[in-house]
Every structure is written in C-alpha cells, then in structure tokens.
Amino acid sequence: MGRVTDLFEPETVGVIGATDREGAVGRAILENLREEFAGELVAINPSRDEVLGLECHTDVASAPPVDLAVVVVPPSAVLETVRELGEAGTEHVVVVTAGFSETGSEGARRERELRDVAAAYDLNVVGPNSLGVMSTDAGLNATFGPESALEGSISFMSQSGAFITAVLDWANEQGIGFQDVVSLGNKTVLDETDFVRAWGDDPDTDVVIGYLEDIENGDEFVEVAREVTEETPIVLVKSGRTDAGAKAASSHTGAIAGSERAYEAGLEQAGVVRATSVQELFDYARALSGGTEPASDGVAVVTNAGGPGVLTTDAIGDSTLRMAQFDDGTIEALTDAMPAEANVYNPIDAIGDADVDRFGRALEIALADPDVGSAVVVSAPTAVLEYDTLAETVIEKREEFEKPVVTCLMGGRRARAAEEVLREFAIPNYFDPSRAVAGLDALARYRDVRARTVDDPERFDVDRDRARAILSRADRRDDNRLGVESMDLLEAYGIPTPAGEVVGDPDRAREVARSIDGDVVVKIVSPDISHKSDIGGVRVGVGDADVYDAYEDVVSRARNYQPDATILGVQIQEMVNLEAATETIVGMNRDPQFGPLLLFGLGGIFVEILEDTAVRVAPIGEGDAREMTDEIRAAPLLRGARGREPADVDAVVETIQRLSQLVIDFPAILELDVNPLVAGPEGVQAIDLRLTVDTDEL
Template sequence: MGRLSELFDPETVAVVGATDRDGAVGRAILENLRDQFAGRVVPINPSHEEVLGLECYPDASSAPPIDLAVVVVPPEVVIESICDLAAAGTENVVVITAGFAETGSEGAERERRLREIAGENDLNVVGPNSLGIMATANGMNATFGPESALEGSISFMSQSGAFITAVLDWANDQGIGFRDVVSLGNKAVLDETDFVREWGDDPQTDVIIGYLEDVADGRDFVDAAREVTDETPIVVVKSGRTDAGAQAASSHTGAIAGSERAYEAGLDQAGIIRAHSVQELFDSARALAGLPEPETDGVAVVTNAGGPGVLTTDAVGDSRLEMADFADETIDALAEAMPAEANVYNPIDAIGDADVDRFGEALEIALADPNVGSAVVVAAPTAVLSYDDLAETVIGKREAYETPVVTCLMGGKRAREAEETLRKSGIPNYFDPSRAVSGLDALARFGERRERTADVPATFDVDRERARVILERAYRRDDNRLGVESMDLLEAYGIPTPAGEIVDDPVRARDVAGSIDGDVVLKIVSPDISHKSDIGGVKVGVDTDDVYDAYEDVVSRARTYQPDARIIGVQVQEMLDLESATETIVGMNRDPQFGPLLLFGLGGIFVEILEDTSVRVAPIGDGEAREMVDEIKAAPLLRGARGREPADIDGVVETIQRLSQLVTDFPAILELDVNPLVAGPDGVQAIDLRLTVDTEEL
C-alpha cells in the first residue's frame, strides 16, 4: 500500500465529537467502531468522561496517539479540531461534518481553510460532508451508515453517501464483498485520483469501482488510472451528464465536444470501463474480481432451455464478444455425447431432461475447443437437475480449463445455495442471461485495454515564440477571438496553409491574387462574423481580373448583414483542388476538468449537422491520433473509397499531433477550430482558423 495505508489500517481510531445521545451521528459512528473494529477506539469530547463504556478524552493532545480521527463536530469548530489533531501528530482525518463548500460562501471559506491546514501539516483528509470510510480486513466501519460491508476484494468509492448505504444493503443481500469503501464527500483534500493510486498499489484489491459525479483533476486522473489499469481493472458509473458546456461554447468544436464527451474520452484513454447503470457496475465488478481474462472473444453457451439460450446468443451479439465457431472435432464430440434431439452447435442445447452429468460433459467439450475464450451456463430448473450439484461441476470444469465461466441459474430460492457456492469460487451467477454476458464483456474489455501500448505524445520542432506573439494580438486589441488573420500561428507549429494574404483594399487584393497561380478565394475577415458563407462573405474561384469587384462585394455584404461588425479585411487565398480531397475539421475545446479536448471529424459547412467526429484528451501521440481518424464514419473517404485516391492520412495524423502540442503549450487557448483542414492525396492544408483566447493567461 501507499501513503494512505494507515487510513485503512489504523491501530487507533478516534471519534472527535463522540456522544451517547440517541440518534446522534457521533454515537452511530462510535457504535459501529466499538462493535466491529479490531483496534482501539477513542472517544473525544470535552463534555464527557466516558461514552458508551469507553474512556473519553477532552482533546487529541490528551488522548493516546491517534492513527485515524473521525470528526463529527459542528462546522464552526471543525478547523479548531483539525489543528488540535495535527498538533497531536495525527495524519489521517475523515470529516463527516457538512456545512462547507456545498452551503455557500461562508462554507467555501471554511473549506479553503481546511485545505490550507491540511497542506501545511501534510494531512490526509477525506471529506468534508462524508459518510465515512470502511476497511473490512480489520472490521473498521468508520461511517454512520446502518450496514457494514462484507469482506471481499472490491474497493469502492462514491461521491454520494446515500448511494453507499443503498449499495451496501443490496450487496449484503447479494453476497458481494468489499475491501475498502470511501465516501468522498466534498473532496477538499483527497479525491478519486488519490484512491485510484492507493488501491492500484494494494495487492488485496482486485477491482476498483466508483460512483462519480465529477473529477477534480481530469488529466491527473487519466494519468493515474492509465498506470493502474495495466494490472487492476477500474469500473466507473458517472452521473451528472450535461450539455451546459457545449451550450456555452462559441466554436464548432466547443458545440460538438461538450463535457460529457470529455468524460467519455478521458475514461477511455485511462483504460477505465464505464458502466451505464448500477447493475452494470456490479455485474462487471463481480466478473473482474473472480475470473481470468479470456484468451479469445469466442463465447460458448451451454443450456437446457432453448429460449434462454437464444436470449444469451442475442446478448453476445450486442456485445463486443462473438459466439464461438466450434471446431469440427468439438461438434463431433458433442454429437456423440448428446441425445439426438440436442443441438450440438453453439448455443449447445442439452434439452430439458439434461442432468448434471450431461451439462458437465457438454461444458467440458466446449471449454476444450481452442475457439472458446469463455462460457455461459444457462439453466432452467427441472426435477432432474440439481443446481447444487451443477454449481460444483461448473467450478471443477472452470478450474480444470482456467477459462472464465459465468452462470445463469434461473430461479429464486432453488438457486440461492448454489449461487453462494459459486460466489465463493469466484464465479458470478446472474438471473438474466444478458447480465451474464455483460460480465464476460467487461473481462474482455479489460483485456483489450491491457494490451494497449503506451502512446507517448510527439514533440515537434516548432516556433513557440512566434506563436506567443501571434496570440498576444488578442490582448493588444482587447478581443479574445482570433481568426484567419492569425493563420501564421499554424505555420509556427508546422501546419501547412495555402498561399495568400489579408488585405484591406481592393487594389492590394488584386495584386496578391496576381502573385498566386490560378484562381483565388476571397473571405471576409471579421471576429464578429462566424458563418461567413451564410452571408455571402466568401467568393470561390475568382479570376484575378474579377478580384477588385469581388472584394467590394464581400465587404458590402458583411456590412449589410452586420453593420456593427469589425472588418479587419479580406483574405485572398490560393484556391485548392477539392475534387479529390476531403474537408475535415481539427479542433480543441478546453474542458474544465480534463483540459484540452481534441476533436477530429468530417469538416466543412455541415460539421455541426453531421457531427461525425472523434475526441481525445491532449496531449496525444501517433497511436491515439490515428485512432481518431479511424473512428469517424467518413474514414473510408480518406482511405480512398469508391475509386477515390487515398488522402495523406499520415499528414492528417501529424497535424492532429501538432495541434495537440500547440494547445498543450498554450493553456491560454480556450477553443480552436481548423475548419476545413483539406486532406488530399498530396498532403493537407489548413484553410480556415478560429480560436478563443484567455487574455489573462497570456
């Protein structure tokens, strides 16, 4: 274990604010500890000499040395209590008391002070506004919840204390055990990242699960989880989905890549399995805690009931797994062992009169097939089938072949004892076949994540100083939005742009056009006009002789559309051949939790309508940039679908990485769009640029 080991394995626990008053939280916590904790319990309360038969001390300095303190005093005296504990040498504190940042400005100041004291004294603080913590290895229930957890290998954190009490009540009924349980509370000091790191170092934690509403530091969380998931699976259910971030955004990227997409990308990059319900959370955790990883995606189904067998097959089809294609030898062996009426293809239907021996033989033949990576045993109750004996048979076959097997023993009390037998051997039983498959799917997803190689972000030789000067234009002109007038920013980071110039009179526009080979494109340049095409602010395929009039026309249209718009000038740009090219978008929206969120997709004027995009949290390397390109539905266009010449995908991948470096180097960039980034057979070109800058960060 790491630096939090004493938090979960203390010898002495103090309850600051302990009382014997009926209904008081301080009494509930003290009772939970007194009745179950293997170590010493110390009440602290200056108003009592004894509480619930235990000697009580007026303060921490007069008490025996305290490894862990649980604080449940009024909010006005929490800070004083924390200072007293720190002076006495206590390093681990759980603050149960509410009345901090969740209550307003006064509480927020109290929480700021708590964080400050914790930093000054190097304290590990859980909370405030926490239900408490549990550690089943030593019987420590330092919560005011009504239930203690059963012992197991799942470590569980939650931002909701009520969620913990409900889950423990349900889990005890289901026979699901835990290693450690933490109610995160307000996360003033310790947060989800600290516990991911701690449990990742704990050999007794097989699975980490969590209920999260937000993440304190998304980048740190991703980095920590990515390291932990090399060995220990993490499953998270995330609530609080919102489009508020997207609604407040001003760029294409900001509108498409809202906060929820940041969580999806961050959790995926971290190797975390995301559950979309509490049921899925625990179905996944049960499989991950007790079963080995499958060697292939092929699933064998063994059943005595045709209908449930079909349901299981459908569930496999809905997952990332597949029904195993049995080898000829397997089919021959099944045909010899099963009745003529049985189905020897996958799913194996041993028919309704199957006894334990027939089930066992069918399962053994299936597990011996090299195409089978896991199996589901689905049974309906019959007079000739003993669930208890079937459970023992399944355990034996799973251990013999070291292959993950889950069961679906359908029924109520008839299955209860068999389910307990299976659970003790690490085999989860599910009533619903789809849940059984979901458990196997989690195993496969974890194996897939473990096989990912580390993607080291590339570092290109760029001109950072030139980029900084360009970004400072926003500060100098008191405007946090920049557009195509700042295309040099892309050039400073090695991103190709077409030949051209921004001009402020029609004569100069004609001169610039004359220096460019072929027709040109004219675009109005204004920080106040986002959709230039919609107002006629773009002219395409303009001959040099027509540039003067075209210049006047786009300026006139802009002033008519928005009289108060600031017109910087008109961009005269080389016209590219788009016939054999694809318009894409590369962008970034800075998420409050995860930082720079990169976006790639099909670009052009319909980007917000099509929303064919992929996202990643920056910085990223070649592998993740390539995944972004491959994930969009329009990827075949880039690869040369229907006789088209393939685009320079390597150039697109490099551009994404260069943009990743740019937005990582400059936190002042809040939003950025390169739209379109034209990807053709001979390379890529950034045609348009729009970004928003936090001028105070420059």
C-alpha cells in the same frame, strides 16, 4: 503526508464528538467501531466523562494520540479541531460534519480554510460531508451507516454517502464483499485520484469501483488510472451528465466536445471500464474480480432452454463479443455426446431433460474448442437438474480449461444455493442472460485495456516564439478571438496552409491574387461572423479580373448582414481542389476538468449537423491520433471508398499530433478550430482557423 492506505489500517481511532445520545451521529460511529475493530478507541467530548463505557477526554490535547480521527463536531468547530489533531501528530482525519461548500459561500470559505489547515500539517483528510470509511480487513467501520460490509476484494469509493448505505444493504443480500469503502464527501483534500493510486498498490484490492459526480483533476486522474489499470481494473459510474460545457463554448469544437465528451475520452484513455448503471457497476465488478481474461472474443453458450439461449445469443450480438465458431472436431464430439434432438451448433441446446453430466460434457467440449475464449452456462430449473451440483461442475471445468465462465442459473431458491457455491470461486451468477454477457464483455474490454500500448507524444521542431507573437495579437483586440488573419500560427507548428494573405483594400487583393497560380477564394475576415458562406461572405473560383469586385461584394454583404461587425479585412487564398479530397475538422476545447480536449472528424459546413467526430485528451501520441481517424463514420472516405484515391492519412495523423503539441505548449489557447482541414492524396491543408485566447496566460 502519510500513505493513504494507512488510513484503512489504524491501530487507534479517535471519535471527536463521541456521544451516547440516542440518534446522534457521534454515537452511531462509535457503536459501529466497537462492533469489530480490535484496536484502541478514544472518545473525545468536553461535555462527557464517559461514552458507551469508554473514558471520554475533554479535548484532543488531553487524549492519547490516534492514527485516525473521525470528526463529528459543529461546522464552526471543525477547523480548530483539525488544527489540534495536526499539532498532536495525527495523520489521517475523516470529517463527517456537513455545512461546507455544499451550503453556500460561507461554507465554501470554511472549506478553503480547512484545506489550508490540512496543508499546513500535511494531513490526509477525507470529506468534509462524508459518511466515513470502512476496511473489512481491519474490522474498521468508521461510518454512521446502518450496515457493515462483507469481506471481499472490491474497493469502493462514492461521492454520495446515501449511495453507499443503499449499496451495502443490497450487497449484503447478494453476498458481494468489499476490501475498503470510502465516502469521498466534498473532496477537500483527498479525492478519487488519491484512492485509485492507493488501491492500485494494494494487493488485497482486485477491482476498484466508484460512483462519481465529477473528477477534480482530470489530467492527473488519467495519468494515474492509466498506470493502475495495467494491473487492477477500475469500473466507474459517472453521473451528472450535462451539456453546459458545450453551451458555453463558441467554437465548433466546443459545441460538439462538451463536458460529457471529455469524461468519455478521459476515462477511456485512462483504461476505465465505464458502467451506465449501478447494476452494471456491480455486474462488471463481480466478473472482473474473478481475474481470468478471455484469450479471444468467441463465446460458447451452453443451455437447456431454447428461449434463454436465443436471448443470450442476441446479447452477445449487441456486445463487443461474438458467438464462437466451433471447428469440425467440436461438432463431432458434441454430436456423439448429445441426444439427437439437441442442437450441437453454438448456442448448444442440451434440451430440457439435460442432467448435470450432459451439461458438464457439453461445457467441456465447448471450452476445448480453440475459438472459445469464454462461456455462458444458461439454465432453467428442471426436476432432473440439481443447481448446486451443476455449480460444482462449472467450477471444475473453469479450473480445468482456465477460461472465464459465467452462469445464468435462472430461478429463486435453487439459484441462491448454487450462487453460494460459485461465489467461493469468484464465478458470478446472473438471472438475466444479458447481464451475464455484459460481465464477460467487461472482462474482454479490460483485456484490451491491458494489451494496449500508449505512445509517448512526439515533440516536433516548431517556432514557439513566432507562435507566441501571433497569439499576443489577441491582447490588442476588443475581444480575445483570432481568425484566418492568424494562419501563420499553424505554419509555425508545421501545419500546411494555402498561399494567401489578408488584405485591407481591393487593389492589394488584386495584387495578391496575381501572385497565386489559378483562381482564388475571396473570404470576409470577421470575428463576429461565424458562418461566412451563409451570408455570401465567401466567393470561390475568382479570377484575377474579378477579384476587385469580389472584394467589394463580400464586404458589402457582411456590412448588410451585421452593420456593427468588426471587419479585419478580406482573405485572398489559393484555391484547393476539393473534388479528390475530404473536408475534415481538427480542433480543441479546453475542458475545466481534463484540460485540452482534441477533436477530429468530418468537417466543412455540416460539421455541427453531422457531428461525426472522435475526441482525446491531449497530449497524445501517434497511436491515439491514428485511432481518431479510424473511429469516425466517414473513415472510409479517407481510405478511398467508391474508387476515390485514398487521402494521406499519415499527414492527418501528424497534423493532429502537431495541434496537440500547440495546445499543450500554450495553455492560453482556450478553443481552436481548423475547419476545414482538407485531406487529399498529396497531404493536408488547413483552410480556415478560429481560436479563442486567454491573454492573461501568455
């Protein structure tokens, strides 16, 4: 398979299905190619001798070889056409034709066969059901869209061809340019990960952006994007948010960490800057294409209008940034340079009669302040202020101090003229102050992405054979669920559990209780009863003398609650002191795109109500595990809030890592809950366990 980037640099392009028929896709593609493409064009259509002045060949075999082929033939002819291209030595194919998996089972069959043909000939295939591809550097517009892209440094991928046509129409008006554009279509062969990898190696791509409805191979995407974002920012809009994954899950973890949580975790770990709207997507991209990252989160605001200045201040308060705190020297310099009526504290209000010189002096003084990492210049139009001259001043000061500056030059015609000046130096202008701040915020977020360190997952010394034997018990069950009767699984991976045993009669219950110091917990063991405490299936603080009766009681309550429930026995377990500890949950739900999704949070009986959790895609190292303990709202409880003795957070962090290793070692584990994992000053103990096993994977 050739390099994906070569797809955007062909010397010869063939259109299979080229035609001169008005309104036909094959004609639109050929016309778009003829606009700017300087290479050789080859038209192929058995029913034409000539198309738009080009000689038309009857089939691929009779045509000259091409670097890139655009296929616009009926669905029934696509497979044979692609096979002929493979035999002719073509490496890159764009299948524009629709009628594949998006149409039903017959189309899905054709798509599988297309994938097989591509694999047999080692082809790079875009689509099917694709609008096509563009490269402004190569003058290549191999799409049937109505607009070509302006030149720029943004590379753009989209699962929606219609989205591309709308974006290009809007972007051309806004003066936003692109390097490469690709309509992913059905992603039968090439997907988002392939293009992220390719553009990460492309020196002409400053920012990668995308509109995605799903991600084919989430774990591979995270791995590739994490490497790419070390040098090239990635901004994505992900649509199609759904709770279907959560609805299908049977564990606490699965219910809380549904599909959208997996995307959130995976994209964050990949270093992707996520946008929630199309406007944000391009606002972020414009800021990031400038390339300068703020050294600090402090923002200076320079304005000639009080109201917009306040709006900007509010927007900074809502972001990850903060208002810069000017030092005494900055305040003195501003006081000397500004009129008495001006506000010299951040935000700097140079008042309504400010000319370009006053604006420039205020910006210069602000950027010189050591706490200022970036600045926003906000202005309303006045008779004494020329926006295009102000734009030149902003460029000068940005270049002098090498700090990011964005502008909010509010207005129409005047602002558009200034935007043309600013655009040459990659300084974005926004009408809304909140959008200007969001652009700076994206720069700061990407700075943090580049500054991060990713720990390699630690490999603990565990007993995998013992764990496999325990998991294999699910193969002997009517269902594929295991519970507290399999607590040895955790011990095999070094996760502490209280002393105890699952017993099958009250006499044995009494024997086990007598072997444990102090009172015990008596708990029904049934895969069919999730919330055991709700039905009286748990007795706490039971002494030796009462264990026999407690056993009979929890069994009776379980039978009365659900007569057909499978009862595997009763767990007799050492009491754990909860007064000085915090009940947490650690678990995993295997996401279809991203694989094992780890969850940590506040646990106990209210876990699904409070939903105070953090998630990561496994495997993870110590850094990610520790961040999970910091992210939850209940983090102060672990660290000793209100006079409580701090929990052993290191033990919690190690437990999360051990669980990460367990679910990576055994893909057969589909879901797993340890709830509660009791975290106290002396360490952690796993009190309860539930998991679901795919026995075919063992």
